[in-house]
Amino acid sequence: MNNILENYSKNYSEQIKKRRFWNIFIVLGLFVAILISSSIIDLNMTRITSGIPRLGDYIAKILPNLDTNLLFANSQIEGSVPYWYFNFKKYIVLLYETFNMAVLSTLFGFVFALLLSFFSARNITPNVLSFFFVKRFLEFLRGVPEIIFAILFVWALGVGPLAGIIAMTIHTTGALGKLFSEVHENAELKSCEAIRSAGGGWVPEMRYGVLPQVLPNIISYALLRFEINIRASTVIGFVGAGGIGQELYLVINFNYYEEVSAIILLIILTVITIDITSGALRQRIIKGTHD
Amino acid sequence: MTNKDIISLCPQAFLPFWRRSPVTFILVILSIIYLGFAIHFFGFSLSKILEGFANMKPILVAMFTWQDFSTWNFPGIFDGLVQTLAMAFLGTFFATLVCIPISFLTSKKVFRFTLLRFFIKRILDMIRGVDILIWAIIYVRAFGLGPLAGLLSIFTADVGTLGKLFSEATDNADTKQIEGIESSGSNKISVIRFGVVPQIIPIFISQSLYFFESNTRSAVILGVVGAGGIGLQLTERMKAQYWDQALFIIVLILIMVTIIDTLSRAIRKRIIDE
Incomplete structure (x- = not known):
C-alpha cells in the first residue's frame, strides 16, 4: 500500500x-x-x-453635440437629430447599395462555389486531376483578401460597385467552395450507389444523391457568408469599390466630423440587424433538419 | 410495370415543380425578380463587364513579366512581412489579456451582476459591429500612419470577438467543479482559480491561436488605409502600377499565411487533444 x-x-x-x-x-x-x-x-x-x-x-x-431640448427639431437647428442626419436620404440609398452588393456577391459566389465544390470534394470528385486543380484554385481565390482584388478591379473596371461585387464574389467563391466541399465529404454515399445501379451518371448522382442531404448545411453556410459579406461591403468602398464605405472614407478624409459618427452608427445598426435576422434563419434551417 | 403504374404509386412525386412545392416556387420567382431588379439598380451590363476584363489584360501581362529586380526594395518587403506578423501577434496577445477578466465579469457562472454584464455585452456588440478597417482608419487619425495604428485596430476588433467567445466558453464551464469548490468554503478567487480556470484555459489558448491565424490575414489589409505592414507595401506598388512586384508580394503573403495556418493548426490540435 x-x-x-x-x-x-x-x-x-x-x-x-x-x-x-x-x-x-x-x-x-x-x-x-x-x-x-x-x-x-x-x-x-x-x-x-x-x-x-x-x-x-x-x-x-x-460625436454629435445633441441638445436634449431640441432633439426632434428640424434640420436647420443645431443640436437636433435631423441636423445630425441631414444627409439621411443619401445614406439610406448608399446602405441599400451596400446591402445589394452583399446580396449579389453572396449569390454569385454561392453558385460558383456550389459548382466547383463537387469537383473539390475527395469522395465524389470525378477524377483526381480536377480535384487537385480546383482545390488549389479555390485556395488561391480565398487566400487573397477581397480588398486587394477590389483595388485591382477598380483599376480595370473603374470606380463603382461593380468592382466591389466582383472582388467579393471571387473571395466568396473561394471561402464557400472550401466549406461546401467539406460538407460533401461528410455526405452519405449510399443514395449515390442506388442511383448508379439504376443507370444514373455522375450528374444525376450529385443532383439526387448528394445535393438533397447537404442542402440545409450549405444554405446555412451561405447565410453565414452573407453576414460576413455585409461587413466586407461596408468597407470595400475605401478603395473606391462602391457602397457606404466610399462615403465614409470621403467624410473621414474631409473631416466632416459629425457625419462620421452618423454613418458608423448606421453601419453598426445594419450589421447587427442582419446578424440577428440571419442567425435566427440559420437556427431554423439547422433545426428543421434534425426534426 | 408500365410508367403509368409507377406514377399511380406516388402521384405527388411526379407533379410539376410548381405544384409540388408552391412556396419554394414563389420564393424562387421572387428572388429572380429581385436579382433582375438589383442588376438593373447597379446599371450593369455584360458589355461593361467584358470591357472591364479587356482592361485587365495589360495588367495581367504586366503581372507576369518580372523586370528591374534592383528596384524591388526587398528589405522593405521583408520589413513589411515581419511588421505584419508582429502586429497580429501583439494585437491578439493584448486582446487575450484584456478578454480574460472581461469573460469572468460577463459570465453567469462566476458573477451575478446582471446589469454590468448587460452593459459590457452591448459594448462588445458595438465593437463587433464596426469593421476592423474602420477602426484602423480612426486609429491612423489619432496615432499617425504606421503599424501602431494597425496593432491597436487588431486589438480593438479582437476584444469585441474574443470577449464574446471567452464569456461563452466560461458560461459553458462545468458547474460541478465550481460547486464542489464553493461547498468546501473557498472564496471567489479560489473558485475562479481552481473551479473555472483549469476548464477554460485550453479553449482560450486555442481560440487565441486561431485568432492570431486570422489576424495575420486581417493585418495584411490594414495597410490599405495606411496602418502599416505588408499591405502598405502592396498598395503602394498597386497604386504605382508595379504589377509584377504586387504579384510577388501577394505570393509571399499566401506563403506566409499558409505557414502560420499549418503551425497554428498543429499546436491547436495538440492543446485540444491533451
Missing part, C-alpha cells in the same frame, strides 16, 4: 516538474516574442500616451 502511494506521489511530482518546466519555457518564449515584436513596430509608452489624448479629441469631435 505504502509503496503504491509513494510511487504515485513520485510520479505526480515528476509530472508537475515537467509541466512547470514547460510553463516557464512557454512564458519565456512569449516574453521574448513580445520584446521582439514591440521593437519591430517601435512600440513605446510615449507614443501611446501621446496618442490617447488625440484619440479622445477625435472621438469627441465626431
Whole structure:
C-alpha cells in the first residue's frame, strides 16, 4: 500500500516538474516574442500616451453635440437629430447599395462555389486531376483578401460597385467552395450507389444523391457568408469599390466630423440587424433538419 | 410495370415543380425578380463587364513579366512581412489579456451582476459591429500612419470577438467543479482559480491561436488605409502600377499565411487533444 502511494506521489511530482518546466519555457518564449515584436513596430509608452489624448479629441469631435431640448427639431437647428442626419436620404440609398452588393456577391459566389465544390470534394470528385486543380484554385481565390482584388478591379473596371461585387464574389467563391466541399465529404454515399445501379451518371448522382442531404448545411453556410459579406461591403468602398464605405472614407478624409459618427452608427445598426435576422434563419434551417 | 403504374404509386412525386412545392416556387420567382431588379439598380451590363476584363489584360501581362529586380526594395518587403506578423501577434496577445477578466465579469457562472454584464455585452456588440478597417482608419487619425495604428485596430476588433467567445466558453464551464469548490468554503478567487480556470484555459489558448491565424490575414489589409505592414507595401506598388512586384508580394503573403495556418493548426490540435 505504502509503496503504491509513494510511487504515485513520485510520479505526480515528476509530472508537475515537467509541466512547470514547460510553463516557464512557454512564458519565456512569449516574453521574448513580445520584446521582439514591440521593437519591430517601435512600440513605446510615449507614443501611446501621446496618442490617447488625440484619440479622445477625435472621438469627441465626431460625436454629435445633441441638445436634449431640441432633439426632434428640424434640420436647420443645431443640436437636433435631423441636423445630425441631414444627409439621411443619401445614406439610406448608399446602405441599400451596400446591402445589394452583399446580396449579389453572396449569390454569385454561392453558385460558383456550389459548382466547383463537387469537383473539390475527395469522395465524389470525378477524377483526381480536377480535384487537385480546383482545390488549389479555390485556395488561391480565398487566400487573397477581397480588398486587394477590389483595388485591382477598380483599376480595370473603374470606380463603382461593380468592382466591389466582383472582388467579393471571387473571395466568396473561394471561402464557400472550401466549406461546401467539406460538407460533401461528410455526405452519405449510399443514395449515390442506388442511383448508379439504376443507370444514373455522375450528374444525376450529385443532383439526387448528394445535393438533397447537404442542402440545409450549405444554405446555412451561405447565410453565414452573407453576414460576413455585409461587413466586407461596408468597407470595400475605401478603395473606391462602391457602397457606404466610399462615403465614409470621403467624410473621414474631409473631416466632416459629425457625419462620421452618423454613418458608423448606421453601419453598426445594419450589421447587427442582419446578424440577428440571419442567425435566427440559420437556427431554423439547422433545426428543421434534425426534426 | 408500365410508367403509368409507377406514377399511380406516388402521384405527388411526379407533379410539376410548381405544384409540388408552391412556396419554394414563389420564393424562387421572387428572388429572380429581385436579382433582375438589383442588376438593373447597379446599371450593369455584360458589355461593361467584358470591357472591364479587356482592361485587365495589360495588367495581367504586366503581372507576369518580372523586370528591374534592383528596384524591388526587398528589405522593405521583408520589413513589411515581419511588421505584419508582429502586429497580429501583439494585437491578439493584448486582446487575450484584456478578454480574460472581461469573460469572468460577463459570465453567469462566476458573477451575478446582471446589469454590468448587460452593459459590457452591448459594448462588445458595438465593437463587433464596426469593421476592423474602420477602426484602423480612426486609429491612423489619432496615432499617425504606421503599424501602431494597425496593432491597436487588431486589438480593438479582437476584444469585441474574443470577449464574446471567452464569456461563452466560461458560461459553458462545468458547474460541478465550481460547486464542489464553493461547498468546501473557498472564496471567489479560489473558485475562479481552481473551479473555472483549469476548464477554460485550453479553449482560450486555442481560440487565441486561431485568432492570431486570422489576424495575420486581417493585418495584411490594414495597410490599405495606411496602418502599416505588408499591405502598405502592396498598395503602394498597386497604386504605382508595379504589377509584377504586387504579384510577388501577394505570393509571399499566401506563403506566409499558409505557414502560420499549418503551425497554428498543429499546436491547436495538440492543446485540444491533451
